[in-house]
Amino acid sequence: MTRRAAEEHLADLALLRRVRDRIDRDHAQPLDVPALAAGVGMSAGHLSRRFKETYGESPYSYLMTRRVERAMALLRRGDLSVTEVCFAVGSSSPGTFTTRFSELVGMPPGEYRRRARTAPAGELPSCVTRQVDRPIRNREAPPSPDV
């Protein structure tokens, strides 16, 4: 790799970092991949491909994972309905949100909310406390303790 190519490669990685940081910062906003791509002057397809090569998952997957993590925290509070939480975390489709939540957490958001509310944190079943206590990033449920 020439020095110039190497510098362009690093600059490209820095752009992907900005996209990921923007997801971390603004995932509660109605963000989508075309908007993320436009923010760094890439096409949506190019961004998705390069992001996945760099971080191991697509920007859409990363965005939804962050929304699900935030939703878990809001659901544990217990004062918001599942639909309210869905919109509060920037997801415009309750169906898509519920599907992704279930894939990552291992149960639908309504059940997660009910379980988190009915048992104090110290008395939750271990399968739930694992999910409560650990970040879910880059994992698919059901989580194994060994992952």
Next chain:
Amino acid sequence: MSSVTGMDIRIHTTFLPHTRPEASLAFYRDLLGFELVQDVGSGEMRWLTLVSPSQPDVRLVLAPPAADPGISDDERRTITELMAKGSYQSIILATSDLDAAFARIAGAAVEVVSEPAEQPWGVRDCAFRDPAGNMVRIDEVG
């Protein structure tokens, strides 16, 4: 203060890598308020030692990444890639006035990762990238 081991061992110096030393120096000195107490080397091979005026006995050294001659070119490339993608180093700083710190730092052209917020892990913090891509979180402490 003694510990269960009877030892008195504290954090004295910690390191963060830079890629453009002048940019990193401007970030930590001019924006965050650290003081430069030592400047060794030249060009990209500079070691910049900084301290916070409120904690002058703890040193932060901004150092060139992968300067160890035992690191291969492939390994060096991997390290610079990890830095660029934001997956290499981080530091957590502390302030008593998070909102003022955030307003000052975010007013400059830096990458904001998180605005001041209560985090699920029990702290109120904000986060930035330094010019080398290191994650810089700032916790609010009493």
